Amino acid sequence: MSSLQVSKVLNNNVIIAEHPQHGEVVVIGKGIGFNRKTGQAIPLAEVEKMFILTKPEEQEQYKQLLPQVDEKLIEAVNEILLHADQTSSGALNEHVHIALTDHIAFAIKRMQQGIHIHNPFLYETKEMYPEEFRMAEFAVRLIHQKLGVDLGEEEAGFIALHIHGALTNQHISEVRKHSELISDLVHIVETEMYVLLIRSGMSKPVDLGCFPHYWGNLTLSGRDQDPERILMPFWYLQNLSRKQDDPHAANV
Structure with missing residues (x-):
């Protein structure tokens, strides 16, 4: 069998179907459920640009989430993840369909209620x-276009x-833990060593002479003429955090 057989239409963009290899699956794609009937066959070639949830636990969580979110958001998240899938070298973990849909739905609700959540890891993430x-910037633009809500850079x-x-x-908690480590390192260095970290435009190492051993070789900011306050590139903290995670990492 080289086709899916529709078991149930959940909405215009999501169906439950029988897959020739995986058994019961949840299929997510723009218009996949439109005018579909139970028992109808859908050639697999037609679902190339759609996502198939094969794990029972992910399917169940997604089915429980669906009634709570706008169908336009389901469509938008599908486009966001298709874009991510097509522009990255790795495969997406199935759970992102639940986690990202739930996260964005809650973010939109907060925005509509006038509640702003500060992102303490924005610079580190960028x-x-x-x-x-x-x-993610593509995602924010698409949500603004489709749902009329500007979620912003944070x-x-x-x-x-x-x-x-x-x-x-990685679970989102693990990713946040790494970002938090970077943020903590930034704070420690700025506080204890009295330096001003350059937080943007420094994602690649630059030639700073004997840095970090001879601080005097660093260039001072035009906005900060205090000779005791030294600029330090953000990439140095990134390398430092990797050393914290990996004791065998090379010295920076």
Whole structure:
């Protein structure tokens, strides 16, 4: 059998179907459920640009989530994840369909209620995961276009963490833990060493002479003429955090 057989239509964008290899699956795709009937066969070639949830636990969570969210959001998240899938080298973990849909639905609700959540890891996320952040910016633009809600740059940072977790098979809590470590290192260095960290535009190492051994070789900011206050590139903290995670990492 080279086709799916429709078991149940959940909405215009989601169906339950029998798959020739995986048995019962949830299929997510734009218009996949439109005018479909129970028992109807859908050639697998027609679902190439759609997502199939094969794990029973993911299917159940997704089915429970569906009645709570706008169908336009289901369609938007599907487009976001298709974009991420097509522009990245890795495969997305199935759970991102539940986690990201739930997260964005809650973010939209907060926005509509006038509740703003500060993202303390925005700079760190942009520097550590630039590819995922670009995907998240696409997500924010698409949601604004389809649902009329502008989630903004800080929310793009949260979405980027979800995408990174899906691409690396990490739970969002693990990804946030790494971002928190970076943020803590930034705070410690700035507080204890009295330095000003450059948080943007420094994702690639630059030639700073004998850095970090001879602080005097660093260039001072035009906005900060205090000779005791030294600029330090953000990438140095990224390398430092990797050493914390991996004791065998090379010295920076």
